[in-house]
Amino acid sequence: MDRRQRIAIFTTASLPWMTGTAINPLFRAAYLAKGGDRKITLVIPWLSLKDQKLVYPDNAMFGSLWEQESYIGQWLERRIVFISDFGICFYPGKFAVDKRSIIPVGDILEIISNEEADIAVLEEPEHLTWFHHGKRWKTKFRLYVKREKNGRLLAFLLKYLNSWVVSIYCHKVIRLSAATQDYPRSIICNLHGVNPKFLEVGKKIFEQLQSRNRAFTKGAGIEIDLYGNREDSDRVKEAGNKLKLVVRVHPGHDHSDPLFHDTTDVVCTTTAEALAMGKIVICVNHPSNDFFKQFSNCRTYDDGNGFIEATQLNQVVAKELDKNQSTKFASISLNLQKNMEATPAYLHYVALGLETTRRAFGAIPRSLYPDEEQCKELGLFSLTGRVGSKKDN
Known part of the structure; x- marks a missing residue:
């Protein structure tokens, strides 16, 4: 039995789109997998051809998942001097022109099996949780790590919307600097490093x-x-x-x-x-x-x-709470916290399951489930109202 720590890195961009959320997670996956003591999966968006034309430079186009995965692998091999064994999985995504971002479609948590769901690391987590409709991240993964990308808040309301969805779905928030939005349960840590x-x-x-x-x-x-x-x-x-x-x-x-x-x-x-x-x-x-x-x-x-302390994240993650060492007061507090989170999580789930509500929140039209083209490209079933691989059915 493979007892290695299993980490899934979800991001909202992939090569050849040369953005930080495409490049940094790729190197993060490579270096975390170095040595083989962890099992790493990089989870990236798959765009249909019409969106690839809008996003990828120099008319780069991919007709299959294998073509893009091969491109990413070759790009990485030219920039690292060691062999790194990690997996790449694709989830269905659509490009939101108004947000200049790729937004997930469907319940992308099903890309990772329950047996592999130890730790989830999310780049640009707001984009991955705003319109999420499916199982809760904190229920699926034993630890959900969130990296807040530095950006400008376009509206006062967005600050509270971000805090709401992050508190619902995040165990821990890792901010790259004090300039980013503050969240409960957050720490500041520059964790990128350099090649x-x-x-x-x-x-x-x-x-x-x-x-x-x-x-x-x-x-x-x-x-x-x-x-x-x-x-x-x-x-x-x-x-x-x-x-x-x-x-x-x-x-x-x-x-x-x-x-x-x-x-x-x-x-x-x-x-x-x-x-x-x-x-x-x-x-x-x-x-x-x-x-x-x-x-x-x-x-x-x-x-x-x-004009003319880095805080290192070196944290041992426990997969389960040791109930024998917890006091009765701590148990009650934990249950109270979970109950307080359950209500807004349920409201978010219900609201984001309706097309009218999703549109009001700014979601891409008809983005609750992948369309027929994406289902065919990714090998997913589409008419069941569920995103899952064929091998699971």
């Missing part, structure tokens, strides 16, 4: 600087080179022109490309990679950058005139 190749680049640059006995010479300028040629490129150029800045937009490149080895201005999710490469990082004194302040090559500023 070892960035550390190798940093070592080489350090050796070169020592041999030349000087630091970076490019200085800090007001000319900006941006890399990435997706749908926002034109708007970035327009914004630069309005600010009378020199902004050059280039095609996207891998972050470890030699093109960037002498670059010192790096922001957002690439900050950790830049620090690992030995670059001087200039960033605003903001809660989102608290983690990076500990590094000697990080420079922070508070305003225009000022």
